[in-house]
Amino acid sequence: MIKRRIGLLTFSDGRENAHREVEPVARRFQERLATVLNESGEIEIVAGEQIVWTPAIAQQEAKRLHAMDCEMTIFNFAVWSFPHLAVIASRFAPGPFLLFSNINPSYPGMVGMLASAGALDQVGTFHGRLSGDIEEEDVRRRLMAFVRGATAVKRLVGETYGQFGGRPMGMYTAVANSDQWMEIFGIDVEHIDQSEIIRLAGEAPQDEVDKAFAWITEHVGEIRYDGDRLTPETLKRQIRSYIAARSIIKDKDLSFVGFKAQPELTDHFTTMDLTEAFLNDPYDWNGPKEPTVAATESDMDGALTMEILKHISGQPTLFADVRHYDAEIDCFDLCNSGTHATYFAAGSMDPTENLPRVSLYPQTFYFPAGGAAVRHIAAPGKVTLARLARRSGQYWLAILPAEFVKLTSEDAERRAATSQIEWPHAFARLEVDADTFLAEYDSNHIHGVYGNYVDELIWAAKCIGIPYQVFSNR
DSSP states (O other): OOOEEEEEEEEOOSSHHHHHHHHHHHHHHHHHHHHHHHTTSSEEEEEOSSOBOSHHHHHHHHHHHHHTTOSEEEEEESSOOOHHHHHHHHTTSOSOEEEEEESOTTSOHHHHHHHHHHHHHHTTOOEEEEEEOTTSHHHHHHHHHHHHHHHHHHHHTTOEEEEESSOOTTOGGGOOOHHHHHHHHOOEEEEEOTHHHHHHHTTSOHHHHHHHHHHHHHHSSEEOOOSSSSOHHHHHHHHHHHHHHHHHHHHTTOSEEEEOOTTHHHHHTOOSHHHHHHHHSSEETTEEOOOOOEEETTOHHHHHHHHHHHHHHSSOOEEEEEEEEETTTTEEEEEOSSOOOGGGGTTOSOHHHHGGGOEEEEOOTTOTTOOEEEEOBOOOEEEEEEEEEEETTEEEEEEEEEEEOOOOHHHHHHHHHTTOTTSOEEEEEEBSOHHHHHHHOOOSEEEEEESOOHHHHHHHHHHHTOOEEEOBOO
16 A cells, blocks of 8 residues: 655744744654654655744645645644644645644643644534554554544545446445535546447457466366356456456546446356456456455445545455344355455465465356356454445445454355355354344445454544444444
């Protein structure tokens, strides 16, 4: 992931004699904060050259951060500062803003932070607040949660989503208003006819098709050819479809995409499972690459949720149906044909660790054109699941801390067979009871990443300006 470039401004007393007295203290805390955050390896700090103590310096330093393409700004307080300076800086510095008060009881830095925060609230400027010692792990974690959430939202602005095909199978929840997306998220929507995939698949270079076929054959754990729906020829057609989609994404400068697939492609050409899986993966037969979020069933809000999760975590993201609740193990079976990146088979960035756990199954009767279902059981681990949804046209964010549970191979296979043996599965145990989840969750689709990113998603929702709900009884 590209490092998050963060601006840092430190504020001081507006009286010259007082400022000269406390400036070394303020600068020492700024340097300490910058050093710790740069050492995270995830952040690049652009610190103010001057400690801000006049309106002119507030404007000058804030404009400098804007010119250097910072994605947000930390307002740093270690001594008393005049609150109007933060307000002036907020007119020019890149937001969102996090106000940080250092532990420095010898000086009224917290007083300055609270006075500045109140002023920003009065003028309607969104910000977060945090006080503590940056060398403490919990303080760093809370600061990073804001940084990740805020920069994830900021990175959406100017992106283009590629929508291949229209509304799938009557799903209202899969289609969003492109005007609303631009207004709320700053994202443009490009509509592409699915016939372009068919056309360009026919132009895919034969040498790359052969290379991909050999690579998949070598590394995938099992390919269950059946002589009908899954043959070397149908698998190569899927490879060609991936190459075609990749070409369109590059040519149209698409940031993330969704494929309708059903029924046109799945009835008459091929399924998009392999295309969606390897777009979402951090690799293909050409080596490591940046994952491109790809949602099946042209689910716009699903793709957008995945894109936010990707920007927050730097990881491949999951797309699945909420297929079945297994009361015996208190888990939801998250299962959908397509879009499960092979990454989730072992949770590794290394294909040689994931792919041996992946099987290619012949597609089911739902998809008469045939092709392979990219099938595995998701590796166990803590996960954060989420979904953007709309009620009466207003967005909200569902946040679900959970874990993918570890089952024996035999148990996992038995439970997968009760729903859809051919498709990938993740057995997810939520932190909320099944009845509450089913009564309040607003989609058949769900998305996620490994790790705990609940706080990051809360800040993302706050930065966007939408409500959120954390589904947890803990």
